[in-house]
Amino acid sequence: MTIKEYTATDENKIIAEKWFSHLRDSICKEFEQIENSNSNKNSFKINKWNRDGGGGGKMSIMKGDVFEKVGVNISTVHGKFTESFRSKIPGAEEDGNFWASGISVVSHPKNPFVPAAHMNTRLIVTSKTWFGGGGDITPMKPSPKMSNLFHENLKKTCNRHDEKYYDKFKAWADEYFFIKHRNETRGDGGIFFDYINTGSWDKDFNFVKDIGHNFLTSYSKIIKKTQNLPWNSKDREDQLVKRGRYAEFNLLYDRGTLFGLKTGGNTDAILMSLPPEVKWS
Numbered sequence: 001m002t003i004k005e006y007t008a009t010d011e012n013k014i015i016a017e018k019w020f021s022h023l024r025d026s027i028c029k030e031f032e033q034i035e036n037s038n039s040n041k042n043s044f045k046i047n048k049w050n051r052d053g054g055g056g057g058k059m060s061i062m063k064g065d066v067f068e069k070v071g072v073n074i075s076t077v078h079g080k081f082t083e084s085f086r087s088k089i090p091g092a093e094e095d096g097n098f099w100a101s102g103i104s105v106v107s108h109p110k111n112p113f114v115p116a117a118h119m120n121t122r123l124i125v126t127s128k129t130w131f132g133g134g135g136d137i138t139p140m141k142p143s144p145k146m147s148n149l150f151h152e153n154l155k156k157t158c159n160r161h162d163e164k165y166y167d168k169f170k171a172w173a174d175e176y177f178f179i180k181h182r183n184e185t186r187g188d189g190g191i192f193f194d195y196i197n198t199g200s201w202d203k204d205f206n207f208v209k210d211i212g213h214n215f216l217t218s219y220s221k222i223i224k225k226t227q228n229l230p231w232n233s234k235d236r237e238d239q240l241v242k243r244g245r246y247a248e249f250n251l252l253y254d255r256g257t258l259f260g261l262k263t264g265g266n267t268d269a270i271l272m273s274l275p276p277e278v279k280w281s
Helices: 010-035 144-159 165-176 201-226 233-252 255-262 267-273
Strands: 045-050 055-062 067-080 097-109 116-125 129-138 190-196
Touching: 010 055, 010 067, 010 097, 010 116, 010 201, 045 267, 055 267, 067 267, 097 201, 097 267, 116 201, 129 144, 129 165, 129 201, 144 165, 144 190, 144 201, 165 190, 190 201, 255 267
Parallel strands: none
Antiparallel strands: 045 055, 055 067, 067 097, 097 116, 116 129, 129 190
16 A cells, blocks of 8 residues: 655644744753752753754753753754755755654763663655654663663653564664674664654644654653762773764764755764764773
């Protein structure tokens, strides 16, 4: 049976863009509450930017005692892909026109026993329309209990929409987050999905919204369970070396980094995902 894919309307675009902005506000509020639970007074610093080719975004960064660095970015951009990049994007081959909106979250906690985490969701429109995104967890020190909790919540979320989603998207993440030149995974994985267009806008949009809700709830619980665990200088050293692997992946393989740079996005916002301090052994 052939699925008749939907095309995003102007109203769909507005609704999606507003959702990403709402999710950003919710995440920033929750993370600030966690950061300041021990009488700290740190908050997100916001930098708005405009893209020369069309659109722009908002970069929000917080640095503190729980989050050594956490970024929550939203953007909505539009324009034309370069000739060399069009062939890599479905539906952009002929005229190169595109519209894209999304959110990206990357957390690098200070305590080595609090896992780093990432989540992004996006809507992309060329002559085709699709959702993409995912979420994953990267313990700096082995943390199977926290990783299992993260995956259990992801599976429950996926199952509410399609019981095939979790296994399919987990396998995709395992493949995607593999650092080939190191022959190792970036972390303990999660889910990765792209080109989602089931023929039902409501079904796909609700799934993407649920992924955002799940990340905020699940990761916040993990932080609260681990943020006060004791650590020493050896733990810190292990954390910094592990962060080096994280940086290598994002600079060499990450699709979002490539997409942002190829479409003239804000360089600081694109490289927000990089850890604040790293080492290579």
